Amino acid sequence: MNILVTGGNGQLGMSLRKIHNEFPQYNFYFTDIPEMDITDVGNINNFIAINKIDIIINCAAYTAVDKAESEAEIARNINSRGPEVLAKVSAANNIKLIHISTDYVFNGETCHPIKETDRPDPHSVYGNTKLAGEEAIRNSGCDATIIRTAWLYSEFGNNFVKTMLRLAKEKDNISVVYDQVGSPTYATDLAKAIMTIITKGFSSFNLYHFTDEGAVSWYDFTKTIYSLSGINNVKVNAIESWQYPTAATRPSYSVLAKDKIKKLGAEVPYWQDSLKACLEIINRN
Numbered sequence: 001m002n003i004l005v006t007g008g009n010g011q012l013g014m015s016l017r018k019i020h021n022e023f024p025q026y027n028f029y030f031t032d033i034p035e036m037d038i039t040d041v042g043n044i045n046n047f048i049a050i051n052k053i054d055i056i057i058n059c060a061a062y063t064a065v066d067k068a069e070s071e072a073e074i075a076r077n078i079n080s081r082g083p084e085v086l087a088k089v090s091a092a093n094n095i096k097l098i099h100i101s102t103d104y105v106f107n108g109e110t111c112h113p114i115k116e117t118d119r120p121d122p123h124s125v126y127g128n129t130k131l132a133g134e135e136a137i138r139n140s141g142c143d144a145t146i147i148r149t150a151w152l153y154s155e156f157g158n159n160f161v162k163t164m165l166r167l168a169k170e171k172d173n174i175s176v177v178y179d180q181v182g183s184p185t186y187a188t189d190l191a192k193a194i195m196t197i198i199t200k201g202f203s204s205f206n207l208y209h210f211t212d213e214g215a216v217s218w219y220d221f222t223k224t225i226y227s228l229s230g231i232n233n234v235k236v237n238a239i240e241s242w243q244y245p246t247a248a249t250r251p252s253y254s255v256l257a258k259d260k261i262k263k264l265g266a267e268v269p270y271w272q273d274s275l276k277a278c279l280e281i282i283n284r285n
């Protein structure tokens with residue numbers, strides 16, 4: 001079976017590259033914008049015809065949440081139109097599509113883990129464009145699996161963990177919000193969950209929530225990053241969201257319920273165990 005990975009240079013794409021040798025039964029094609037712009041239908045059609053693609057894993061996205069507020073058209077083209085193009089091509093060619101979405105499709109105003117059946121209500125441009133991408137896939141009728149995830153980090157690219165480690169070298173005092181709670185998710189764990197879905201088989205349409213296990217505020221996440229890295233010379237102040245204004249509104253509670261994907265057999269590691277594993281790689285380099 002031939003698998004096309006789009007957005008292959010991003011955090012999730014790189015994490016799939018990292019583990020793909022564990023699945024020798026599949027032939028992977030990793031691409032990013034230069035080889036495969038997901039909004040370019042002609043390019044996609046050529047590629048899938050030449051390489052006889054059976055499965056597409058769409059890791060491509062516009063992920064600059066705050067910048068999206070002022071670049072709505074660019075975000076919409078990549079996060080809404082891109083998935084629509086992939087879904088239509090998949091439907092026409094009998095390809096199975098795995099697509100990644102986000103906790104930002106919810107308003108984050110609940111205080112219980114959010115289920116796949118809960119009603120989306122995005123409050124940001126990014127969340128709106130990601131939800132429109134989900135809807136386009138659903139409406140296309142293709143065999144698709146959508147996985148909503150949250151708070152992704154990895155040893156690759158830019159993310160919260162790497163930003164906090166950099167700030168520890170530059171400052172002796174930082175302030176981090178403690179009134180936004182979620183589940184940090186190691187991109188390698190998500191990559192493994194994707195491969196579980198592929199190896200366990202697909203149904204016609206499915207929607208799953210996947211993050212690592214547990215819930216924590218950004219403040220506590222930062223404190224844990226520092227304590228696991230042996231950093232004790234930075235004072236971390238707990239602040240409220242209004243004290244750190246951002247262009248995009250962020251959900252205050254975005255813990256996703258994972259019962260459905262657990263029933264499928266996906267492993268959901270505790271967030272601190274995965275953070276430890278990732279920090280060992282980052283701090284070694």
Ligand SMILES: NC(=O)c1ccc[n+]([C@@H]2O[C@H](COP(=O)([O-])OP(=O)(O)OC[C@H]3O[C@@H](n4cnc5c(N)ncnc54)[C@H](OP(=O)(O)O)[C@@H]3O)[C@@H](O)[C@H]2O)c1
Nearest residue numbers: 007009010011012037038060061063100102149150151152
């Ligand atoms: N990061 C998070 O905290 C988070 C949380 C929840 C959900 N998600 C979702 O998880 C998925 C993976 O996120 P990630 O953190 O791995 O994202 P990422 O690191 O930003 O990677 C996205 C990749 O897609 C590429 N890309 C952008 N536009 C493209 C296009 N038109 N065609 C092909 N590739 C394109 C990007 O290239 P450039 O870098 O050159 O633009 C980048 O290499 C995304 O769907 C994201 O929405 C992420």
